Amino acid sequence: MKILVPVKRVVDYNVKIRVKPDGSGVELANVKMSMNPFDEIAIEEALRLKEAGKATEVIAVSIGPVKTDETIRTALAMGADRGIWVKTDEAGIEPLTVAKILRKIVEAEGPGLVILGKQAIDDDANQTGQMLSALLGWPQATFASKVVVGEGKIDVTREIDGGLQTLELALPAVLTTDLRLNEPRYASLPNIMKAKKKPIEEKSAADLGIDLSPRLEVLSTLEPAGRTAGKKVGSVAELVGDLKQAGVI
């Protein structure tokens, strides 16, 4: 069974982004970029399934402009076997469009499992996996925290409101990862060297027949309402007095 893992290049989670003063977007020049953390978890899970003999090949795919291949390389350095890069002029392709592109890749590659991150930490949309699953007509399990692959099926424990839920999906299927699924490995130096020789196949959205025009028009990007630091209180008694005065207790 092949496993396909879509990965996204995003602003590193440690960076506090700044909104451009003219409201035209977020400052992305000279900002550290990394693989979306949930996608690292997805790659890790695919690698573990391969190491356990449940999968034969792990393919990392990404959609984006120049330098997107760096993120695919990161996946290859972690241990993915090969990459697919769907090149675009711009970053920030909408989830619905990404799902349509991924459907084409799935149809061409025939994986038994697609594992995606539950959300990208830039647009925080939490849509792509569900959309892909719907377009393919495959079962889905979002927010996975445990995965057990069986014969033609997969048991997935999911983080839901109130606790955990376990589903059994017939393969092929689509999963999205939550934080507790695993702790992703770091790429070792020898593996980073090896990854340089692994193949990355380039495609264009036009080759796949997908229109990239956005459906949502971004009118402006605004600074959120700010919050200023209040005061430090000297004692528990003072705190309780302040909370009473604020009317919250």
Next chain:
Amino acid sequence: MATLLFAEHDDASLNPVTARALTAALALGAPVHVLVVGENARPAAEAAAKLEGVAEVLLADAPVYAHRLAEPVASLGVALAAQYDALVAPSTAVWKSVLPRIAALIDVMQVSDAVAVIAPDIFERPIYAGNAIQRVRVRDAKKVVTIRTAAFAATGEGGSAPIRAITPADAPAGTLFVGEQIAASERPDLTAARIIVSGGRAVGSAENFAKVIEPLADALGAAVGASRAAVDAGYAPNDWQVGQTGKVVAPDLYVAVGISGAIQHLAGMKDSKVIVAINKDEDAPIFSVADFGLVGDLFQLVPELTAEIAKAKA
């Protein structure tokens, strides 16, 4: 045409986030129908019918909708979509899983986590862990929108909408429900609580959560939350996680105990009315959003605070 609101409920009762999402749905300006989908879900439908401003409640009650699995529920949503201009749901685990499926199947780009309705086709939504707010206009003829319920007040009760039973749609096979572990708790639900006490990595163990954090929560009548670090370490269950990738809350009072205040945590609680931080590091970033900061050891300060609150309430 009307707006269809998907109700969050557990069949027996309606989750209070539904009334908040209703406020957003009503802001679109069209009549709002509420869909209650589940198994033995009439009690939830009756509760939905009482919400002010609801024009009609649709009840899809069938074994195939037990546990609200994404595939059958999405098929039902697709079958209903033709009659509506907008499909709206609270951003809960269930609807985060279902709505994008419907959006893809009717070829609409979804707006996730709306925090403001500016016009029937214009919404504001947070990006980058809430460090920027994007104002977007939907170009598709239909709108599919999930609502960040912490950003909307609840609509009141007093309505008496009719309840109409609807027949199930065809459901795809492939997904089987195996089991669920849902913690029963006497405490208020995180997303509905007026007060929340959250513990971080510094709490150190599940036992300490029970010994130190939970008594303070109980003294305040509060829900309990946690940072990702506390959940990852197994000190707290996953559904207590507050933050960018957990629950987003905006209670009247949020007490952060032994939490440093990483961007991802702040994303989930910085819209709380009053924030209290207890941390031994006076430079911890959490103090930059706290109205009241108490610097010191949580193991000394929290029990003191619990006693002081109990005294104040007695």
